[in-house]
Amino acid sequence: MDIKDIIKPENKVYGKTPLLKDAILHYCPGCSHGTVHKIIAEIIEEMGIQDRTIGISPVGCSVFAYNYLDIDWQQAAHGRAPALATATKRLMPDKYVFTYQGDGDLASIGTAEIMHACNRGENIVVIFINNAIYGMTGGQMAPTTLLGQVTATTPYGRQADLNGYPLKITELIAQLEGTCYVTRQSVQNPAAVRKTKKAIRKAFENSMMKKGTSFVEVVSTCNSGWKIPPVQANKWMEENMFPFYPLGDMKDR
């Protein structure tokens, strides 16, 4: 059968959702951000909630998330997205409100905001991208940087006595009464992408059920920051990140 006969509208089984704008993503090749953006866009399209979804972007690489998803966006000061989301959801309870935050934003400078938003049980969705490094500023140590991991500010590898320990913030979040769903996922292969999509969809649905905060960590790669090509970075993530940040649901009620 000729390819021309296959490539016909009626045979299309997968393509870019219109919820993703045409702008070319500024992310580095292979960056997990793009995959997670795509997942969120597909969920918003499938749920038909474009006019009821408010995204809140952080400071960091994904500050520009608003250039890619065709919904209304608020861009927060560094770490403060959960505070914006709190007010937005409380003032417009019929809206789906989600924050999209990196590890520096959520687990370092914004620790107070995320802890208290989750502890209050705000009916919001939190997407937490953990790539164990600061991407936007050029690959410095993140709170989630692994022991021994080389970054621009841990050039000899992260040492506990000098730099402290990597922070398992998702495990802390899971302890909070206000959270209803806390999970850790990844997007390095099709099965992982599908699981993450299922998790984020559930989180969005939870946010309308007054159950509390849903928190989805996505263990991710930062090829440029790690200085590893994309495919090998996925492997490095599986070998080094997953043992310390094991995947799966921590809480689902």
Added chain:
Amino acid sequence: MALKGAIVVDTERCKGCSVCIANCPTGTIALSKEVNSKGYNYLYMANPDNCTGCTNCATVCPDAVITVYRVKL
């Protein structure tokens, strides 16, 4: 029943990260020798006969550059 697939790549948006290639179960895809205007070697169907339209490549693509078509033979 056999499945026959094909993909269309938005070559200008492709960054040649190759995550799709690593996840293609049939060895259909590869990076071209040519580069796009950004200088990236982009994705193409090197072995189109192998494609089953499984969507793995498009599912993992961070830049949403792959459209997948599939027919049942």
Added chain:
Amino acid sequence: MAEKILMKGNEAIAYAAINCGCDGYFGYPITPQSEVMETLMKEKPWETTGMVVLQAESETSSINMVYGGACCGKKVMTSSSSPGISLMCEGISYLAGAELPCLVVNVMRGGPGLGTIQPSQGDYFQTTKGGGHGDYRNIVLAPASAQDMYDFVDLGFELAFKYRNPAIILGDGVIGQMMEKVELRPAKARRTDEEIKKLCASWATIGKTADRKANTITSLALEADVQERFNIKLQKKYAEIEANEVRYSTYKTEDAEHLIVAFGCMSRICENVVELAREQGIKLGLLRPITLFPYPKAAIDALVPQLKSIMSVELNAGQMIEDIRLISNGRVPVNFYGRQGGMVPSPEEIFEAFIKTIK
């Protein structure tokens, strides 16, 4: 006749917020303004007007909740006192940079640092010159009574929305804690979703509909030329505010040969200083800036030719005096009297200081 109720300045803020259709208050306790949130929590406006009231985990969070609420085109506010306002300055800069309307109340106390819980006007620079980073201005209202505290909530929201800019009520511990009769105003209903859509759909994050492009609220512009164009636009807005929104009052300035300039609680004390001077045949007048930005430059400038001296009286080491000196530009001596650390001078004390400056 409208109903008058005896209340603290801080309580007036809370009652005015409910009354004027405020959508949300987000705050963190700090002396001497904690009665604002206490009153709101006691009144439970979420059961009547639907107003949201939330105690945040910090002032940083409060102001960012205000940012989030303002993004939605809602009338949102916070209140704090000096150290808490310092913590909010990041957020206020972002609000100014994103051109968001909001109301911030600062019931000033003495500083720097943790300072004292006693009244002060030490945040004049911080409030009128920016406070946070970057070239921005707040609309600043300086109340001198509990009635002003009440009335400036509605006025602050009106101005904030008119210019899409943060408005700040710059009170102090005297005004916040003092009990006075306050005349209640006719209630305004909270805006409906439809009204917000009509008023704010061009910019607010209220859900992207098919009939418009997605709205993004951000203060980020990586390209220098884009940022400069935005800065110029902001400055144009501030010039417009300066042209349209100056508010001040005068007391016995018609024949004045000497002028005291004082704002907030000090303006009331200085009315008595004018009386003390007049009793001794000294033609002293008082100008009270009600808006500290925009500052009543033209009003002071017009008085300068008839004056032999100006004295700025402030509860700080001399901050507003710099603005007066810029206006006077050497044409008339500009003197200063102030107390710090929470000390509030008596009219006699100020009068004595004034006499020394003109001898």
